[in-house]
Structure formats: structure tokens, C-alpha cells
Amino acid sequence: MKTVPRNVDPQAVPCSPPCADADVIELFFPVGTAGPALQQIAEAKAICRRCPVLQACRAEALARPGAFTHGVVGGLSEDERHALLRRRAARERGSDERPNQQRPPPSDAAVHAPGRAVGERVRPLRRHE
Secondary structure (H helix, E strand, C coil), X not given: CCCCCXXXXXXXXXXXXXXXXXXXXXXXCCXXXXXXXXXXXXXXXXXXXXXCCHHHHHHHHHHCHHHCCCCCECCECHHHHHXXXXXXXXXXXXXXXXXXXXXXXXXXXXXXXXXXXXXXXXXXXXXXX
């Protein structure tokens, strides 16, 4: 993040956030998610951990995901932010399933017939001719 988040009083921050330093700004926007980018992400997160506005920065990044679509913000990579937001949305829907996860179709063994125990196999009816 280049500036103090909007929800933080700039006068309350004792100094400029470490991510505003021109020498490290590129660490916060790695190209890719593998190889050398992993090292950049780790270094950016280390800088975030020392930041006096880390929690406010993270809260804003999660509150306004459209404004923070790339890079490390609030100590979280874009993949981590997306995962947190998906879990939050699933909780708000009242679902304890992970998003994009489908339940398998019921098997024959799971069919419940009246007068039978749940999961007991039901034999097909035979016709007497």
C-alpha cells in the first residue's frame, strides 16, 4: 500500500508506512505467484509485520476488495485475501461448506425407504407373473 488507509487518521501514524518507501514498493507487486515472486511476497509480508497500521490496512483491503486487487496489502497476498473473502461470504450465507465445493450425489445405499434404517439397501421389487 502506498499511503495510509483512509480509515486511519494520518496524524496518529508516527511515521510514513514502510511500504511507502520507493526502494521497496516493487516487493508489494510481484509478478506471478511462484519462483522469485514467492520471495518477494515473503519480504513484503515481513515489512507489513513491522507496520504500525497493519490491522487498519488489512481491514480496509478486505472491506474494499475491488480497490486492492493485486499484490500484498495488509500483510496478505492477493490469494490469501481472496480466500478470506470467500470464507467470510460462505459464513454469511450460513454455509459451512467451502465455496465451489459440491456435495456428491447420494448413492443407492443412502436412499431411505419407509420402514427401513437410513442407509439400508433397498431391493428392487420383483413382479410375479
